[in-house]
Amino acid sequence: MLIKTPKHIDRIDRNILIELQKNGRITNSDLANKIGLSASPCLERVKRLESQGYITGYHARVDPSLLGAAMLVFVEITLTKTSVDIFEEFSTAVRKHEDIQECHLVSGNFDFLLKARVADMSSYRKLLGDTLLRLPGVSESRTYVVMEEIKESTQVKISLR
Known part of the structure; x- marks a missing residue:
């Protein structure tokens, strides 16, 4: 790292x-x-x-609902075992899936937290069954469907000190 x-x-x-x-x-x-x-x-x-890397890019914010990705889900993923090899295999596989917007290795009762956008529940069921549960090392998942997005921001708080 x-x-x-x-x-x-x-x-x-x-x-x-x-x-x-x-x-x-x-x-x-x-x-x-x-x-x-x-x-x-x-x-x-x-x-x-x-x-110097402070600015890493410039992006357009788009409306996901107008692009057929109105449903936002967060998914907890627990792996069968925790080893560097399994983490790497899982991470490599996740990077290949465009529906998965974010993937974070976390501490706690599960291993990874994913953020995904799909069209609807049927699309999510397909993503879960055809993709997420087939990723390397996955033993279980828990899904949270977002009912309403209260706040979403990519801005980092910057102190003027």
């Missing part, structure tokens, strides 16, 4: 990150105005934040 050593960023860099998290499509000119810089140094800072 690669351990990232954070590089020093100042208040201006932090403000840039805050603004870009709000609107990744903001023009450099508008961003510079918001944070009180001229355009050229602002662009240099954005490029540096990208090269």
Whole structure:
């Protein structure tokens, strides 16, 4: 596992990150105005934040219900045994499935927490039976169907200190 050593960023860099998290499509000119810089140094800072890995990409948020993926589920997965090989096999297999949006190795009473989006319950039953329960090392699963999404955010809280 690669351990990232954070590089020093100042208040201006932090403000840039805050603004870009709000609107990744903001023009450099508008961003510079918001944070009180001229355009050229602002662009240099954005490029540096990208090269240092603080900014890892720019994405469009889409409406899943308009794209046939209105149902959101979280699935607890318990493996038959906990070993590095089984974890790796499972992780490799999960990465190949587009319906699975997130996969987290967790501590507690189960091993992995998955987030998946599908069209409906029938689609989820198919995903569960044809995919999830056939992943390497799976012994059991527990599903939580989301009835309403109260809050969803990809923004990271950034301190201005």
